[in-house]
Amino acid sequence: MISEGTFLTSGDLVGLEIKIPIAAMKLQEFQQYLNEKKIGLALFIHPDIIITYFTQLKPSYAYLVITPTTAAFYFTALDKKPALKGLAVRPLSKNWSKAYKRVHKIGINNRSLTVAQLERLKKIWPKATFVDVSLPLEQLRRQKTKEEVEKIQKACQITSTAFAALLRELPRRRLKTELDVVCFLEEQFRQQQAEPSFPTIVAMGRNAAIPHHIPDNTRLTKGFLVVDFGAKFQNYCADMTRTVYVGKPSSSERKLYFLLQQAQEDAIRAVEEGTSFTVLDKVARKRLGRYSSSFIHSLGHGIGLEVHEAPTFSDKKMKVQEQAVFTIEPGIYLPGKLGIRIEDTVVFDGKVKVLTSSPKELICL
Template sequence: MKLKQFQNLLEKEEVDQTILFSSDSNITYFTQVKPSQAILVINPKEAHFHLSKLDQSPQKRGISVEELKKDWKKDLSNEKVRRIGVNEEKLTYHKYQELKKIFPRAELVNISDQLKQLRSQKTTEEIKKITAACNLTSKAFQALIENYSLKKFKTEAEVAFFLERYIRKTGAELAFPTIVSSSKNSSIPHHKTSSAKLSKGFIQLDFGACYQNYCADMSRVLYLGKITKGEKENYELLLQTQIDTIHQVPKEEYYFSLEKYARNSLGKYSSYFIHSLGHGVGIDIHEQPSFNEDEKQKISNNQVFTIEPGIYFPNKYGLRIEDTLLYDKKIKLLTKSPKNLIRLK
């Protein structure tokens, strides 16, 4: 159990307790709920969840649930505490000041890296949920293709609405706001889906379902109208790069090495690849592992991540093909939608 593993880590590093606040997704990681207002206190022996009466109570062993009171500071106060673990990446300055007042003699210790490392290794249950999210994502894409001619979509927003509605009808949530970008808009990797009309050329899709708090991430490309030879060649180059890079995963030791491999595969177009090759996926759509060379993270078993090379030609078009993968001694593709370029009329 990851909670016990984290508690053992606290004991080893002589941290008396860790305090996490509502906006921190690590609360969801340990409790499996997304609270509106909550404080999670974990020490080497116990875990106390101070939760608003408006929120659903978790059913997790090893976590006691208490009502979050207006005077919660008194409940947390403990003169014996000397070292407090905090997640600096999510701790606001205001909350930092409050903790210093509650524990004037205590040292605040940043445990962000330990939490990231813990979450990068997925459990069997986590993998099941991510797989379910990926299956829903793939089904939504298939439904879009089957209904495209019937629905006669006219705008980016209409396509996005169809995908999002399909996902929500299953009871799942969205992993992130759906990106649909047509023609020149696709040259912007994080284009904000708009009421822009679908026009001749590439249509970039980037979307994902969130099943029981766990995310999926997939990008596919459609083409509206008659494709040119150059456009077809660029798509085929990118697709082959993505496929080859996925096959390269078991042969590499570090994530940044995969990115170097992908950039080399793109050759003269590597300068048009303007973002990272991928990222970890879990409760957050972007989490560990990282492909950043400075971090030099090793490829390890039970890690879930994306491979998403892209090339973007300013004011012309952009292409990105993305899959969510599981590595466990070998690669397992979790997003299974076809990647051949689908041409629309």
């Protein structure tokens, strides 16, 4: 594969003013912020998810310049055509790029820009002040647009469809190992023009006691089987976990699963505007009772362009707000014995809606 473009060398790059199709409203809000803060331009350099946020593209190298009144997107000639697909563009006037140099206050994304990249920017603009704009961007991204929710919803549908296919396939006993299940699910994504949002986790029996178990050739035998996976569709992620039982569960195993299912559903029911995510966590832990100490991770996380993005549940200031998309995923882990987890991706738009629609009753195969 050919290596990427050079750093901010306009000679190698194609610059075009863009009409942004999906995040147009968000772009206006961000430009208003720049205007209020007297920030002459904001600059985002590859790889930065903000570039994908505003352009809906994933070019091999690019940077994005946003001023209070306009936006321009630069990318390499190597992927000129795919970069342009679906974007309304017109060539950038030469004077406009000259105007960059006169700017005194430049917005950067501290959470993505590396120290080395900032040093190079300081050489290009030796007199400018650089200010972090990551927080207002996080706030914009936490409130998904209608189009974003539609894409996440589609990713969740693809995920649920893949899981339904798995439920039909498992009883045939052709999938022998954890890795066989991974391949099967990822093939289901591909058939639906999607890819995995993250490396699929399939964990059989005691393997599932490690929440981030890496699937291997462990054979599918009697016990709980945890499947944690999600499709990425047009850059947007889904995330779902289901736990099924291979064989016939004991009565105590059924009870444990049912307890977890109740905890997960309690937390979902508790979602209301302005509720702190730490409160949702407490709701789940209360139901888990003495198993609360076996729930060794966070209740969930925001999701969108990235499988993990704001809101961060451990931050007490983070509250449920309109158009937030996040996961609810309690689990119980008994080291050396078993692990179980149930996870949904949900959206809050006045009321909570579960986007990952696969059944949560204990399915025995």
